[in-house]
Amino acid sequence: MSSSPVLFSLDALTGALFLLTALGVVATRQVLASLQLFIMQSLLLTLSAVLLGIAQGSIHLFAVAAITVATKTLLIPWLLRRTVSTEVYRTREIERVLNIPSSLLISAVLIVLAYVVANPLVGTIGIPFIKINLPLGIAAMFLGAFTIAVRREAVPQLLGLLAVENGVFFAGVAIVPNLPVIAELAAAVDVPVVALVVGILTHRIHARLGTTAVGRLATLREQ
């Protein structure tokens, strides 16, 4: 395993940009921008997988990279355009529970929390890339989950969910460089199916209710 300092720095840069896109998904005001940020985030995940693949000579990571590009930057945007194009292209503000400054403040706390969670693990084994990818992956995961919580609309919630998935894979490419079938299958099968199911569901909610503000769906709750 060669861990050249150049690759290491490049991965660090990728990681920083990766986190920025995750923050962008939390803060952005429009659905289309949200989608574009998600595509950028997926490309950065791909880049990190390629860098680690080169550094560790792992053919599996190249497969992960190829699958990520195919599913997350091509297939999912295409699926969303097919199923919910009006939602994606309408230019208006996304309904949200919390304003942007407060959201970013909470995001900062979540990033610190991610480092606290990842810290004991990072010390365990000395693959240097884990120091970058694990905490940043967990941070992106937390930010994605937070996005789901503050967004009240279907497509932004889906993008939050996919951002969580990106976070897990960002950590995953570093901690399990010789992924067996797990990540490849999960990435190849699971992610597009999630997008498809949620896309069709959004479509039906829109057709049935005339809105996709799922945050307002509160018929079902305890009195």
Place this chain on the structure above:
Amino acid sequence: MELAGILLVPLLASGFALLPAGRRFAAPVTLLASVIVLGVAAAVAAEAASTRAVAASGEWLACDGLGALVLLLVAFVGFTAALFSWGYIDEGVKHGGRKNVQLYYALYNLFLLSMLSVPLLANVALMWIAVELTTLLSAFLVGFEDTPEALEAAWKYVILTTLGAVLALLGFLILYWGSRIAGLEPFTWQGLVAAAPRIPPTLLWPAFLFILVGFGTKVGLVPMHTWLPDAHSQAPASICALLSGVETTTVLYVILRLFPVVGVAPGLDARPWFIGFGLLSVAVATLLFIQARDFKRMFAFSTVEHMGIILVAAGLGGVDAHLGAAYQMTGHAIAKSFCFFAAGITVLGVGTQDIAAVRGLVRTSPLAGVALLAGGLAIAGAPPFAVFVSEFAIFKAGLARGQFIVVALLAVLVVIAFCAVMLHVNRMVFGVAEHEVRAANVPRSCKLTLALAAIPLFVVGVYVPTPLYELLKAAASAMGG
């Protein structure tokens, strides 16, 4: 070979449902497939129980006692729910047309396939995918009625449980990382238990917590349970029976599998986490019972309660408590699916899920009334039923291990829950009807389902056949001492 057959049959049935011939024959073919699956599952379970060996076919499929128990329960409810669907879906879905019914059966078989594969897949990574697919394949079944409420429920179900599954994925990746350090290859449950002492605790611990919280969402553990009453009350009754009766158990199975893995690691104790999450779930479910207004939701709360009890039993530790947990899983699957069948025919009759609107059911629609009463008594844990026996066994095992506070809390909560459930059921069944209710037109297949499902409901609490007892013991030993 049998194991692969179990997975192949629903796949073929699902494909058939989509063919043009599926327009007329999807329901009987699905029923036939589920009968075959149940037969083979029973054979596998009997073998696992008598030999205590791990039935394996190739390196991909394996099934020990615990897996065989879950497999048998899924196959059983898969069969009764298929029979119930036949009449219920025809009766219930007046709108939509035939195409919809074909889609229903195609997804039904795939959903069953995904649940059957969870206890069968030897590879932990593939098992994660199977769990994730149970959500994705059942999403449209939950939203099948196409009402705003059903779509809302389906939405929450997909988003929250998928989020949970992704959290669990990080846990499994960390677990894989640890197993590589311990020199384990391939990544199987059998291997994990053996390799666990060599996995660094700093990895095992976060992996366990991520999986517990992530899959705990799908099991319906409090505080991640919020989607569960919605999904389990809005889906068609046949799907509710599968969701509540066995889907939760299937995912809980994965968490229980972790117990022996974490249990042998030095310096870690998973038991307080199991007991803590379990007691919290039972407590919150009990409070929710008291204010329940919708009887399908009430049965869903009961699922949260039962999952909590099983988790507490697993956390108490020891063979007796684990035997109680395995017994409770069995009792829950049988009784809860029966309850949702009863609720299904009640809804067909009265056209509402509102507890307050249903009174004097035993006079207006005796079958629904009697079924609801029997189901209510069974899930609340009244004496002749399995849940009573298993809860009693769990209390006894807890006392034997000196866990007095845990047992006392659990006992108080279970008694309150019992009273709350019976109060609601009693009013629905025996109360004075405020207005005339038309006699329910219950399809024949639904009546037959109730009759068939009633047999294990009444029998298993009083008499456990020897092969089933051996199976429960094998399951308990697979959970670790």
